[in-house]
Each structure stands twice: as C-alpha cells, then as structure tokens.
Amino acid sequence: MSRISIADLGDLKGGENITISGWAQEIKILKSVTFIILRDSTGVCQVTIKGEPNLIEKASTLTRESVIMITGTFKKDGISKSAPEIACTGLTLLNPAGTPLPLGITDPVEADFETRFNNRILDLRKPKNNIIFRAKSSILWGIRKLMTDEGFVEVQTPKIVSSATEGGAEVFRVKYHEKDAFLNQSPQLYKEMLISAGIPKVFEVGPAFRAEEHNTNRHLNEFTSIDIEMAFSNDDDAMQMLELCVYQGITELMDKMGKELETLGYKIVVPKKPFPRMEYTEGIKILEENNVKFNFGDDFSSEHLKIIGSKMDGFYFITGWPEQVRPFYTMQRDDDQRFTKSFDLQYKELEITSGAQRVHDPNVLIKRLKEKGLNPENFEYYVSAFRYGMPPHAGWGLGLERLTQIALNIHNIREVTLFPRDRTRVTP
RNA sequence: GCCCCGAUAGUGUAGCGGCCUAUCAUACAGGCCUGUCGAGCCUGUGACACGGGUUCAAAUCCCGUUCGGGGCGCCA
Incomplete structure (x- = not known):
C-alpha cells in the first residue's frame, strides 16, 4: 500500500x-x-x-x-x-497550516500582486500559477535537447566579473574581497572567448543581472538568459538556429502539456517557420506611412514597435540595425558600414532576442571600443582571445522569461518568475 | 530617473467633509443542516498606511514620508 x-x-x-x-x-x-x-x-x-x-x-x-x-x-x-x-x-x-491563510488558494477573490508575491509559496499552490513553471521547464527542455542534438556544449561562465559587458546598461556593484567587481549583465564576452578556446558551439542558460531601475511588465533585474555562440557562422546561420530553438521549445510544450494547459485556460500556438524578416529601414517606412516621425539611427521605441508589430503576425526578425544602436562587438556590413549584421527577434512589440555576427578582428574590436567611448585596456582579457586565431562567429541571447511569457500569453514577466527581482523586491 | 494613479478587517472591496459606533463578499471562530462539490442558513471576531495641517467636525480636503500599481526611457 x-x-x-x-x-x-x-x-x-x-x-x-x-x-x-x-x-x-x-x-x-x-x-x-x-x-x-x-x-x-x-x-x-x-x-x-x-x-x-x-x-x-x-x-x-x-x-x-x-x-x-x-x-x-x-x-x-x-x-x-x-x-x-x-x-x-x-x-x-x-x-498543520496556520490560520487564517494570508492568501486563500481557492478563495473567489483575486489577490493583488503585492499580496501574491509576499506569499508566493501559497500563490504558487494555485494550479494555474504552478503550471507556469512546469511549462517554463518544458520549453527549456525542448531547447536544451535541440542544442545538444546540434552538437552545442552547455557551459557555465562567471557571473562575478571585472568589467561591464557593453558599457551602456547599469550594473550591480559587488565587493569581491579587496577588489570591486560587478554582476554580469550577459555572458557575451565569455562565450565569444570560448569560440577561440576551441569550443565551436557553446550555449549557456544562466542568470543575467541588470541594475536599471525599470518598472515595466517585461523587465527584471535578474532574469534567465539563453545564450549561444557558434563558430564559422554568420548572422543568417544564427537566425536559423534561433528560429529552430523557439519552434522546438514551444513544440515541446505543446506536445507534453498542451492539453493540460488548455484546461487551465492557456492556449498554446506553435509558430510557423520561417519567421518573417524585416529590415530596420523597412520598419522606418512603416512608421512614416503611419505619419510617425523617426530619425535614422535611433532605436525603435515601444510605441514604434507597437505600430510595426501590428503589421506582423507573431514572431518576426528585424535585421540590419544601424551601428549606432548596437554594441561594439557587432560586425558591420561589408557593403555599407552604417549597418550591422545584427538582428532582433520580436513578438509584437516585445523584443525577446538580440543577436549578430560578431567582430573577429582584434584591431577592429579595439577601434570599435574606442568609438563607443570604452577603454580597450579594461577589455584586454577579452581582446587577447582574438589575437591568436579567432574564427568568425555569430550568436544571440534569448530571454527565457520573455519567451515563456509569449508562449503562455502572460502579461507580466513577474508571473513567470518564481521569486522575481524587480526594482524594489529582494524578498522572498 | 521621469509621468500618471492608488493605500479601508487575513483577502478583495464600498464609502470621497457630519447620516461611519465604516458597506459587502470571502476567510476565520462557533452553531444548524440526508452527500457536499463556488453547498446553504444563523451568530460572532476583525480595518481607515504613517506624520503634519485645514475645519466646529476628516476614512473623506491639503502637504510630506513610506509602500504599491500602471506607463515611459532602456533592454532580454
């Protein structure tokens, strides 16, 4: 028995x-x-x-x-x-459970976000919330399986680092014995170094930290980044890999949990491949057709992406971003240096992935660092990996929480995070 | 960092100068009930975020603080 x-x-x-x-x-x-x-x-x-x-x-x-x-x-x-x-x-x-419960599992009244996250373990007992994390796991499993089948090696890179990745975003400072250090915003530099280390296909699933004081339904100060980097590849190769990943992740979810999710009110839609592609300049055209003023070289704002996204069905790429809005390691186009071999994967107005073919020439890298106002000396550990035979390479970083948000059609990213870290919340 | 909005029992709310000894639902405690399934019925406990101010009178108006929600910027 x-x-x-x-x-x-x-x-x-x-x-x-x-x-x-x-x-x-x-x-x-x-x-x-x-x-x-x-x-x-x-x-x-x-x-x-x-x-x-x-x-x-x-x-x-x-x-x-x-x-x-x-x-x-x-x-x-x-x-x-x-x-x-x-x-x-x-x-x-x-x-025994204490009484009264700070949050009823079956009470007919909805609780506020604040109450829910202060009592997250009770909140997670609700089947509709609980299943989100099995779904997230299922999506990730679909992606991991694909990556492994494709010959990628899963790696772990440091989260405590000495320099900010890209110069732009805010970083968390931490005390590291007698030195100052930062929490890594992205595994970008390390995964590129591994290309030079003779691991031609790497991927990592790990936390990324951003200290921006944002207050939105799609930002976290700690989120899970799925990052890949592949040698002897260009931006187009990376995009195809990305398409497959998103497709496999959602397919896995649909196959294993589709029915169960449906009974709880979630509708899963497996996207069709290939995802449509749109040039940055085509995006501008759409905005102009809608009488929205836009300066070449700017990034699209949420408002812009809402307009552009409304023309597209589901996932789509925006390619050919101008070099001003991309980080120093992004490769420029051979035929026109104003543009880069970069892409974002969008779902409506939500950006879920950013990727590119990378610079592999160390001299170009140093030039680009300077142009972006960064000090190459701070990146010497990184640039040195490019001096002794760095293959051409490309890759991307995908937000697991954002992908889960889209797959389950959940409005707030905190709902797909067990214990979210947002602008003010550090507990539980 | 900026712009809106908000804070009333455990939870979710009504009230928006005097009728508030503060509404309702749910939860909680006790009781009733031929099997419930959002059970039903009866009784009870339980709250105006904090600090100033205006007023004869403040949950209600004003200022500040703290906390929260939404949006923007930025991004995954």
Missing part, C-alpha cells in the same frame, strides 16, 4: 486500498458525512468520511492547507461530480 498520486487514480479498477498525501484544500463537515478535498501536485480528489466518529473528530480540527495523509478505498463509481472519490479509513495530520 504505497503512496499514489491523484492523477494515477484513473488507472485503478476501484476497491483498492490506497494511501494518498497532499494538502487539505477544503474541509466540509455536514451532519451525516464529512468531505476533505485533497490536492496534490497532480490534481484534486474527494475524501469521504461516513460514520467513523474518530475520523470525523480528527477532520474537524483540520485547517485548510494542512498537509495530511489519507488511507482509504478508491471508489470507481463515486457520487462526487467533480473529483475522484476515496472512502476514508485513516487520516494522519503530517503538518
């Missing part, structure tokens, strides 16, 4: 003695019968107590969300309309 999960009750014939454990979601005591709605990670079932004054006595002291173990007989033809039914023969309180 071992423990069984609620989802597996469906495989039983009826009449078996079983043990089942989980949280007491609701306790209803009527005159002649007592019910406990029991929830585990796989579903809910109804535990019925009839007669048995001992058990009723025990049940009457239970509080919602207490952890209990039930033994009983599975009833194939239970009377319950909503859940499989178990006739209770034993009830053990494993750990």
